[in-house]
Amino acid sequence: MPGExxxxxxxxxxxxxRAQWVEHGWGEAADGMAAVTSLMRAHQIALARVESALRxxxxxxxxxxxxxxxxxSRRGSLPMRTIGSRLQVHPTSVTNAVDRLAxxxxxxxxxxxxxxxxxxxxxxxxxxxxxxKATAALNDEVFGRLGLSAGExxxxxxxxxxxxxGAGDF
Amino acid sequence: MPGExxxxxxxxxxxxxRAQWVEHGWGEAADGMAAVTSLMRAHQIALARVESALRxxxxxxxxxxxxxxxxxSRRGSLPMRTIGSRLQVHPTSVTNAVDRLAxxxxxxxxxxxxxxxxxxxxxxxxxxxxxxKATAALNDEVFGRLGLSAGExxxxxxxxxxxxxGAGDF
DNA sequence: GTCCGTTAGTCGGACGTCCTACTTTGAGGA
DNA sequence: TCCTCAAAGTAGGACGTCCGACTAACGGAC
Numbered sequence: 052m053p054g055e056x057x058x059x060x061x062x063x064x065x066x067x068x069r070a071q072w073v074e075h076g077w078g079e080a081a082d083g084m085a086a087v088t089s090l091m092r093a094h095q096i097a098l099a100r101v102e103s104a105l106r107x108x109x110x111x112x113x114x115x116x117x118x119x120x121x122x123x124s125r126r127g128s129l130p131m132r133t134i135g136s137r138l139q140v141h142p143t144s145v146t147n148a149v150d151r152l153a154x155x156x157x158x159x160x161x162x163x164x165x166x167x168x169x170x171x172x173x174x175x176x177x178x179x180x181x182x183x184k185a186t187a188a189l190n191d192e193v194f195g196r197l198g199l200s201a202g203e204x205x206x207x208x209x210x211x212x213x214x215x216x217g218a219g220d221f
Numbered sequence: 222m223p224g225e226x227x228x229x230x231x232x233x234x235x236x237x238x239r240a241q242w243v244e245h246g247w248g249e250a251a252d253g254m255a256a257v258t259s260l261m262r263a264h265q266i267a268l269a270r271v272e273s274a275l276r277x278x279x280x281x282x283x284x285x286x287x288x289x290x291x292x293x294s295r296r297g298s299l300p301m302r303t304i305g306s307r308l309q310v311h312p313t314s315v316t317n318a319v320d321r322l323a324x325x326x327x328x329x330x331x332x333x334x335x336x337x338x339x340x341x342x343x344x345x346x347x348x349x350x351x352x353x354k355a356t357a358a359l360n361d362e363v364f365g366r367l368g369l370s371a372g373e374x375x376x377x378x379x380x381x382x383x384x385x386x387g388a389g390d391f
Numbered sequence: 392g393t394c395c396g397t398t399a400g401t402c403g404g405a406c407g408t409c410c411t412a413c414t415t416t417g418a419g420g421a
Numbered sequence: 422t423c424c425t426c427a428a429a430g431t432a433g434g435a436c437g438t439c440c441g442a443c444t445a446a447c448g449g450a451c
Contacts, residue, residue: 084359093384095438194253215235317437339398
């Protein structure tokens with residue numbers, strides 16, 4: 052008898068896991084498991100592409116998000132707390148990101164006049180320039196080339212928005 | 222004139238960012254940006270729910286995935302390399318996860334007979350029991366309650382699979 | 392039979408995230 | 422007024438991820 056064709060062909064570990072779920076009688080949760088696992092993996096892929104596009108500029112996606120928040124703010128400055136609440140991350144993550152941005156002279160820290168507990172983070176001219184350059188790179192290399200059709204991209208956005216809304220994200 | 226109604230109403234930071242993208246003439250990439258950002262946030266939400274369900278059992282999702290891979294394998298053991306390739310993570314991440322699992326006596330390391338470079342990771346009875354208990358917890362508390370309809374869950378899975386496939390994930 | 396490129400795994404370090412604990416300041420109640 | 426509780430931010434530590442460098446072993450070519 053002939054040897055197997057040795058097909059190292061398309062084998063999706065997540066689809067394999069889904070089959071195992073059904074086989075073990077967990078069919079009810081199989082699609083949910085596969086969706087969550089795909090979400091984890093898709094995040095990993097997207098993050099890698101984003102970080103790769105940003106690496107030449109010397110910033111991470113986390114720090115880029117802080118820069119964009121400042122860029123879109125009226126005064127170009129925001130208190131730490133607002134940054135954390137918009138990005139939905141822990142206060143210590145904001146401290147961490149702002150530390151690195153400040154060390155790179157992309158933002159400055161200054162005490163707030165109204166509330167002496169608060170710290171105002173402001174964009175420097177270098178920070179503004181870098182935010183704009185980074186956005187151009189991301190639009191060109193990642194956001195405009197997701198590998199999905201325009202309809203699929205909107206569908207993904209719609210379902211993820213439903214998921215976030217259901218989780219009380221906004 | 223009367224004060225504003227003070228509506229702290231549904232305000233989605235991602236939708237706000239999408240509007241900014243359009244306003245700045247980056248409309249081409251706006252949906253992609255919103256989809257990627259939503260992906261990041263949805264991942265964060267899903268991971269938090271998963272970790273919360275697993276915390277009482279003393280394992281993380283990363284380590285749970287290793288346990289399930291072993292549980293589904295014929296012999297209950299796999300070389301490190303196979304684990305990394307199935308989970309699509311860096312070899313050092315596998316070393317890290319297996320270190321912690323071994324310290325908790327959930328898996329054992331043993332040299333491979335065929336290839337003396339390779340290390341075989343095997344499930345212990347405690348590891349097997351914990352994997353089953355963790356799966357029950359995840360199915361009940363997370364995978365079965367995503368906050369999406371069955372159709373939306375399948376749609377999400379389908380689009381994410383397309384995205385992964387396009388990125389060469391399998 | 393030996394040499395050299397490849398592969399398996401580990402080590403040390405960087406980064407981002409979270410958590411707990413802590414200090415300082417603000418704000419409302421007795 | 423004083424007192425207590427809440428809020429803003431930081432410090433230290435755990436965890437997971439990646440990268441670069443390194444050791445040990447495999448395997449084909451000459």
